[in-house]
Amino acid sequence: MDFAFLLSALLxxxxxxxxxxxxxxxxxxxxxxxxxxxxLLRLSGIRPLEWVARAYIFVFRSTPLLVxxxxxxxxxxxxxxxxxxxxxxxxxxxxWCAIIALALNTAAYGSEIIRGGLRSVPEGQIEAARACGMxxxxxxxxxxxxxxxxxxxxxxxNEIILMVKATALASVVTMMEVTxxxxxxISETYRAVEVFVIAGGIYLIINYGITRVIHxxxxxxTPHLRSVPAPAVVEREDTV
Amino acid sequence: MNDFGLMTVFSxxxxxxxxxMSAATVMTIAVAVTGFIAGAIIGAFGAWxxxxxxxxxxxxxxxxxxxLRGIPDLLVIYLFYFGSSAILTPIGRFFGANxxxxxxxxxxxxxxxxxxxxxxxxxxxxxxxxxxARGEIDAAYATGMSPALAFRRIIAPxxxxxxLPGLANIWQLVLKESSLISVTGLVEILRQAQIGAGxxxxxxxxxxxxxxxxxxxxxxxxWALQHAEKHFTRGLRRG
Numbered sequence: 001m002d003f004a005f006l007l008s009a010l011l012x013x014x015x016x017x018x019x020x021x022x023x024x025x026x027x028x029x030x031x032x033x034x035x036x037x038x039x040l041l042r043l044s045g046i047r048p049l050e051w052v053a054r055a056y057i058f059v060f061r062s063t064p065l066l067v068x069x070x071x072x073x074x075x076x077x078x079x080x081x082x083x084x085x086x087x088x089x090x091x092x093x094x095x096w097c098a099i100i101a102l103a104l105n106t107a108a109y110g111s112e113i114i115r116g117g118l119r120s121v122p123e124g125q126i127e128a129a130r131a132c133g134m135x136x137x138x139x140x141x142x143x144x145x146x147x148x149x150x151x152x153x154x155x156x157x158n159e160i161i162l163m164v165k166a167t168a169l170a171s172v173v174t175m176m177e178v179t180x181x182x183x184x185x186i187s188e189t190y191r192a193v194e195v196f197v198i199a200g201g202i203y204l205i206i207n208y209g210i211t212r213v214i215h216x217x218x219x220x221x222t223p224h225l226r227s228v229p230a231p232a233v234v235e236r237e238d239t240v
Numbered sequence: 241m242n243d244f245g246l247m248t249v250f251s252x253x254x255x256x257x258x259x260x261m262s263a264a265t266v267m268t269i270a271v272a273v274t275g276f277i278a279g280a281i282i283g284a285f286g287a288w289x290x291x292x293x294x295x296x297x298x299x300x301x302x303x304x305x306x307x308l309r310g311i312p313d314l315l316v317i318y319l320f321y322f323g324s325s326a327i328l329t330p331i332g333r334f335f336g337a338n339x340x341x342x343x344x345x346x347x348x349x350x351x352x353x354x355x356x357x358x359x360x361x362x363x364x365x366x367x368x369x370x371x372x373a374r375g376e377i378d379a380a381y382a383t384g385m386s387p388a389l390a391f392r393r394i395i396a397p398x399x400x401x402x403x404l405p406g407l408a409n410i411w412q413l414v415l416k417e418s419s420l421i422s423v424t425g426l427v428e429i430l431r432q433a434q435i436g437a438g439x440x441x442x443x444x445x446x447x448x449x450x451x452x453x454x455x456x457x458x459x460x461x462x463w464a465l466q467h468a469e470k471h472f473t474r475g476l477r478r479g
Binding site: 059062063064065066067068070071074075076077078079161165166167168169171172179182183186187190191192193196199200203204207208 | 310313326412420423
């Protein structure tokens with residue numbers, strides 16, 4: 001093992017970490033909002049809206065993410081109407097194209113997770129809230145959504161990790177995040193195995209960190225499931 | 241060029257890209273199926289290691305599934321495509337071939353898919369094996385079957401039956417993952433669409449065509465797998 005090379009590879013790849021995290025964070029956040037909207041559409045009970053959400057989820061889940069990125073980054077420029085629109089300064093940049101594609105993609109998977117969470121809220125809880133006189137919106141905000149989030153969190157954590165992995169595809173549209181830098185370094189040095197070990201290690205550490213954070217949020221949201229800490233034995237010296 | 245529509249991409253007439261696109265579709269299916277099957281073989285060994293391996297074997301299998309599920313698939317593809325040349329070029333030079341040698345893109349891609357999907361296969365097979373009722377296995381041994389025979393006649397078929405929904409999920413993943421192999425230059429659907437987009441300056445049309453092809457393959461295979469599942473679980477009483 002050539003430790004000098006491993007170290008230099010690490011130093012070359014670390015500058016890509018902020019971009020990887022940025023891409024993941026922004027696209028997960030935007031995707032989560034869209035996912036919630038899609039889940040609400042699917043559960044709205046209004047047929048046309050339901051079908052729009054269903055079609056969206058079907059299309060985005062059964063085509064590869066890379067095709068979606070290419071459609072947005074290379075494809076949209078085909079239309080003069082878009083090239084001359086106000087959106088072009090955004091759609092011209094690989095950064096935003098990658099984020100848009102990632103967000104649209106994760107929204108399709110996320111909405112199914114959120115839908116499962118929303119549907120898991122027991123009917124009795126909703127009735128109780130209604131009986132207390134809460135308005136429909138208040139019930140949603142105070143009762144349904146918090147319970148749904150708690151239920152959906154573990155599955156959503158998996159989706160977030162998948163998204164961190166998916167940011168690697170942004171390297172194909174010239175973004176120099178960890179995988180992009182790794183590919184560049186491999187083509188310069190032809191030492192694929194060493195670079196792979198370092199890049200893979202970086203991703204593993206990022207994903208391990210995210211897993212820990214999700215676990216913490218989960219235990220914070222489910223205080224009733226935490227094991228009760230053993231009562232501390234208070235020792236007191238009795239002074240008689 | 242304004243009349244250049246989706247129909248031209250799929251047409252087989254002069255100026256049409258139909259022949260190229262269907263060849264690319266065959267390539268996508270071929271590489272995905274190869275990767276999937278090889279992944280299933282890895283997964284079978286992985287599951288066996290996790291279920292009945294010793295502590296060392298189990299740790300290795302756990303490490304394999306944890307690592308492969310935590311790093312991007314694209315990195316694995318780069319590893320096999322570029323990494324193979326790092327190993328093969330010196331060997332080739334030793335035998336007198338000069339120049340740059342690497343695994344053909346097809347095998348590097350299929351191997352990468354196999355290694356990645358093998359991690360998922362491992363978990364699916366392990367989960368399915370645990371659902372198989374202990375009594376059925378005990379009964380097989382009680383009737384005097386050897387372990388190999390019990391595995392072939394009882395354990396493997398039952399495990400496969402319970403694994404089917406999970407395998408269908410992996411297949412959909414593998415199919416979509418196969419598009420990543422386009423970065424190595426293998427002419428599958430996405431690469432062919434890139435070529436078409438480059439030479440006609442109609443990227444949206446071609447990538448849309450690629451999306452439609454993937455959608456069709458995934459829907460058709462999803463439908464077939466659902467029927468297979470229904471067929472193979474027809475003897476199962478649902479609780």
